[in-house]
Amino acid sequence: MTLLEVNDLSIRYAVEDGSSVHAADDVSFTVERGETYGLVGESGCGKTTLAKSLVHLLDSNGYIESGEVWFDATLPAWEDDDGNPRREIVEDDSYPVRADGKTNLAALSTQQIRDIRWRDVALIPQSAMNALNPVYKVGDQIVEAILRHEPGTTKREADERARDLLERVGIEPDRADDYAHQFSGGMKQRAVIAMAMACGPDLLIADEPTTALDVIIQDRILEELEKLQEEFGVSILVISHDISVMAEICDRMAVMYGGKVMESGPKEDIFQRTANPYTLGLKNSFPTITQRNQSLVSIPGTPPTLRDPEEGCRFRDRCPFVVEECHASHPPMYDVESVESEGVRRESADQRSHRSACYRVDELEQIRTDATQEDTWTEQEIENR
Numbered sequence: 001m002t003l004l005e006v007n008d009l010s011i012r013y014a015v016e017d018g019s020s021v022h023a024a025d026d027v028s029f030t031v032e033r034g035e036t037y038g039l040v041g042e043s044g045c046g047k048t049t050l051a052k053s054l055v056h057l058l059d060s061n062g063y064i065e066s067g068e069v070w071f072d073a074t075l076p077a078w079e080d081d082d083g084n085p086r087r088e089i090v091e092d093d094s095y096p097v098r099a100d101g102k103t104n105l106a107a108l109s110t111q112q113i114r115d116i117r118w119r120d121v122a123l124i125p126q127s128a129m130n131a132l133n134p135v136y137k138v139g140d141q142i143v144e145a146i147l148r149h150e151p152g153t154t155k156r157e158a159d160e161r162a163r164d165l166l167e168r169v170g171i172e173p174d175r176a177d178d179y180a181h182q183f184s185g186g187m188k189q190r191a192v193i194a195m196a197m198a199c200g201p202d203l204l205i206a207d208e209p210t211t212a213l214d215v216i217i218q219d220r221i222l223e224e225l226e227k228l229q230e231e232f233g234v235s236i237l238v239i240s241h242d243i244s245v246m247a248e249i250c251d252r253m254a255v256m257y258g259g260k261v262m263e264s265g266p267k268e269d270i271f272q273r274t275a276n277p278y279t280l281g282l283k284n285s286f287p288t289i290t291q292r293n294q295s296l297v298s299i300p301g302t303p304p305t306l307r308d309p310e311e312g313c314r315f316r317d318r319c320p321f322v323v324e325e326c327h328a329s330h331p332p333m334y335d336v337e338s339v340e341s342e343g344v345r346r347e348s349a350d351q352r353s354h355r356s357a358c359y360r361v362d363e364l365e366q367i368r369t370d371a372t373q374e375d376t377w378t379e380q381e382i383e384n385r
């Protein structure tokens with residue numbers, strides 16, 4: 001069952017000179033109940049912007065230009081005794097609630113989204129572990145989060161829950177009485193995850209949950225997230241620049257570049273039948289993903305600024321496979337399956353299938369082979385095309 005359905009979401013930042021940064025452009029994806037969905041791409045491709053926009057935590061100059069964020073829950077005030085949206089709310093067009101019970105989070109007011117944050121959707125922001133308050137005990141910070149969002153809970157109950165949550169993420173319950181500086185980096189990150197789980201959300205958004213941690217601790221954090229998912233059935237939207245994190249924990253994923261989704265689908269398809277030049281380049285640059293004996297090759301050049309971007313594929317300036325067509329418009333999402341089985345380039349609106357935004361998707365075999373050659377990615381080669 002679909003928990004989150006993001007449709008053609010475009011997000012902009014207004015900047016001083018009157019232009020705008022197109023941080024996310026027509027992004028669509030779905031997250032099913034109980035699954036882990038990954039957003040991966042280089043720094044600056046719009047991952048964090050996208051995550052923050054879902055729960056209205058964008059910087060003050062950021063705004064949703066267009067699109068919808070349908071989430072399978074609604075505000076307490078709009079629910080009946082069984083927790084479903086009341087019929088009169090669904091039937092009244094002035095409420096952003098659909099007959100299938102989903103609410104368009106993008107259409108909620110600042111006050112209304114507060115009822116959804118933490119209770120239904122919890123966001124663990126980038127570098128959250130550094131945001132633990134140094135002057136309060138770690139346990140008390142979790143207790144405070146529970147009491148703030150569930151005023152009916154007693155302090156004693158909240159305290160018990162905080163210790164239980166810490167235990168579930170692998171921290172001794174007694175450590176609830178410690179301060180953040182007494183915790184290691186990995187423990188702080190786990191404490192932050194416990195805090196995010198405090199109100200039993202259906203969706204946990206984890207922005208770079210393992211960055212700044214050493215490799216062994218990274219693995220443990222990812223295991224911890226998987227364990228929580230099994231225990232609580234929570235869906236996880238994980239964001240990382242590191243494609244090997246995706247390889248480890250995702251069920252499905254989207255590869256982003258320059259505010260656009262370049263390739264999306266089940267993880268196995270993306271890794272084993274990669275169908276986009278950008279994903280091929282990204283895979284080449286991570287040690288755990290590359291084949292043994294294959295050297296690491298980074299994609300030459302830098303990501304675009306996204307300030308009033310020109311027409312054309314966002315990746316065209318760095319893509320070794322660029323052709324005339326790529327300069328005219330950004331490619332639509334093509335169904336990879338139809339290319340592989342019938343050799344036909346066909347657009348696809350099915351967000352669950354394996355899709356790729358590349359005009360040369362029908363030349364996949366050749367592109368995959370060429371992408372493994374280091375020469376393909378040298379700057380000189382790209383400039384000469």
Ligand SMILES: Nc1ncnc2c1ncn2[C@@H]1O[C@H](COP(=O)(O)OP(=O)(O)OP(=O)(O)O)[C@@H](O)[C@H]1O
Pocket residue numbers: 013014015021022023041042043044045046047048049050059061062241305306
């Ligand atoms: N407040 C802001 N004002 C203007 N531009 C912004 C603002 N915040 C982010 N951007 C721009 O929006 C684009 C997307 O940034 P975003 O932080 O979402 O990317 P990201 O992929 O999450 O990268 P990182 O992991 O480094 O945060 C970038 O071009 C960035 O410079």
